[in-house]
Amino acid sequence: MAEVGRVNIRLPSSIKQGEVIRVRTLVIHPMEIVQRDKANKIVLKNYHFIHTMTVAYNGKEVMRTELTQGVSQNPSITFPLKVDKPGKLTVSYADTNGKMFETTIDVKFT
């Protein structure tokens, strides 16, 4: 897992003003699940998973997702965005190791 934290954002090829578009995101992350040892006891450790994804458009938070270990490895989340004006879309993730991963993409009308 050399590239833990890589974030991909995909926008539709055609974006019209006022449209609600679907934005696809992907982040590389193990999303560790709770392990049990041979005695079926929980292995105590700091589990490494992403707990929050935040989406901001032109500096304003528009969407927030609380993720858990029940979300698949390398979480992919598709969310909606109403684009009334062009701008910068930033998707950020926070994980349990205190790391933050983020990517910004320009949203333009086509």
Next chain:
Amino acid sequence: MRLPTIIRLKMSRRGFLRALVTMIAGTAVLKDLLIPDKVTAQAGQLGMPQPDELVDATLKRLFGSRGFQRGDDKIKVELPQIAEDGGSVAIGIDSSLPVSGAVALSSLYIISDKNRRPMLAKFSFTPECGRASVATSVRLATSTDVRVVAEMSDGTLYSVIRPVRVTISGCDLPPQS
């Protein structure tokens, strides 16, 4: 050492020290008994594993005693009937419930009844989202009901329940090489 008057009346210095050590030791033992292990103590807080609980306890914890209204006509849920790989079950949710206005949808929850930690994800919306619609991939531990709950800004809850058959558990660790 001169002890405070009140203690000097009742016991000797040695007795006082002995009592003090017993109290400290007793507190240490009690602490281990009363404080559960680290994983569960802070469970449910952001960044900690969800609590290991039955789904009824999850629903109570998240929604209190509020009842659920059937949301089948308002929330479309796309899930496979049979999931080959429980570690990656695609789920799509699309709702006609508004995300703006006086009474708007504030959050969508995905809950898996038979996962040890039923709360899988919570999506929170603002009017800038335009629509209450999400898609992601979740882990299902076993064949289970998947519950999608929509919470409105006035506290109203709508739910859609969909059974999913799971062939390979999504919660088993991959084989260690």
